[in-house]
Amino acid sequence: MKFYYKDLELEIPANIYYPREDSMLMLDILEKTDLRGLKVLDMGTGSGILAVAAAKKGALVLAVDIDKNAVEIAWKNAAANNTVIRYRCSDLFEKISERFDLIIFNAPYLPADDTRIQELPQWYGGPNGREIIERFLRSAKDFLTEHGKILLLISTITGEKEVKNILDKEGFGWVAIKREKIPWEELVVIAARINI
Numbered sequence: 001m002k003f004y005y006k007d008l009e010l011e012i013p014a015n016i017y018y019p020r021e022d023s024m025l026m027l028d029i030l031e032k033t034d035l036r037g038l039k040v041l042d043m044g045t046g047s048g049i050l051a052v053a054a055a056k057k058g059a060l061v062l063a064v065d066i067d068k069n070a071v072e073i074a075w076k077n078a079a080a081n082n083t084v085i086r087y088r089c090s091d092l093f094e095k096i097s098e099r100f101d102l103i104i105f106n107a108p109y110l111p112a113d114d115t116r117i118q119e120l121p122q123w124y125g126g127p128n129g130r131e132i133i134e135r136f137l138r139s140a141k142d143f144l145t146e147h148g149k150i151l152l153l154i155s156t157i158t159g160e161k162e163v164k165n166i167l168d169k170e171g172f173g174w175v176a177i178k179r180e181k182i183p184w185e186e187l188v189v190i191a192a193r194i195n196i
């Protein structure tokens with residue numbers, strides 16, 4: 001299915017995450033951020049929408065997904081939108097060995113029962129919705145430059161307080177920079193950086 005947003009045009013097959021309110025919230029923040037020359041990691045790139053938007057704003061982007069189909073589609077979408085982006089299929093930071101000024105992650109944040117997790121393992125954040133986020137936050141500091149920042153999108157369903165506790169435990173200073181109410185939940189974007 002096609003997805004259009006401003007000057008972006010993406011092709012998104014049914015098995016790849018179709019951009020939703022969460023993607024749009026992140027896009028909105030990226031649009032207002034000066035990304036020129038910054039090294040950006042788009043974790044869980046899906047269709048590549050955030051990676052393409054960041055590259056269009058002058059960032060040097062590495063886009064990562066655990067799903068090799070997503071990586072392929074994101075690569076095609078980058079080319080179709082005249083952007084040059086590096087791609088890697090990786091379980092979080094497993095295949096990454098460099099540091100970034102900004103790591104963006106529209107994380108799989110919804111809890112799901114075992115059946116749903118088995119059907120679409122890459123879409124759900126585990127039984128409590130926080131497994132992937134917790135693993136991500138445990139490793140992220142090793143992949144940030146000295147003043148590097150994270151933009152993490154979660155939902156109140158993920159457990160906002162619990163995620164903030166993980167950030168505290170892992171030594172991040174954080175602030176919720178954007179919120180949006182949607183029918184069943186509130187989306188929250190958290191900006192975090194390592195406490196110095």
Ligand SMILES: C[S@@+](CC[C@H](N)C(=O)[O-])C[C@H]1O[C@@H](n2cnc3c(N)ncnc32)[C@H](O)[C@@H]1O
Pocket residue numbers: 017018019020022023026043044045046047048049050064065066067070090091092106107108109121122123132
């Ligand atoms: C909510 S979607 C976001 C997609 C896209 N960034 C967007 O904003 O529309 C989450 C993405 O994270 C990917 N993902 C899930 N677990 C992952 C992991 N362990 N490592 C890397 N990517 C993962 C999924 O395959 C999916 O594409």
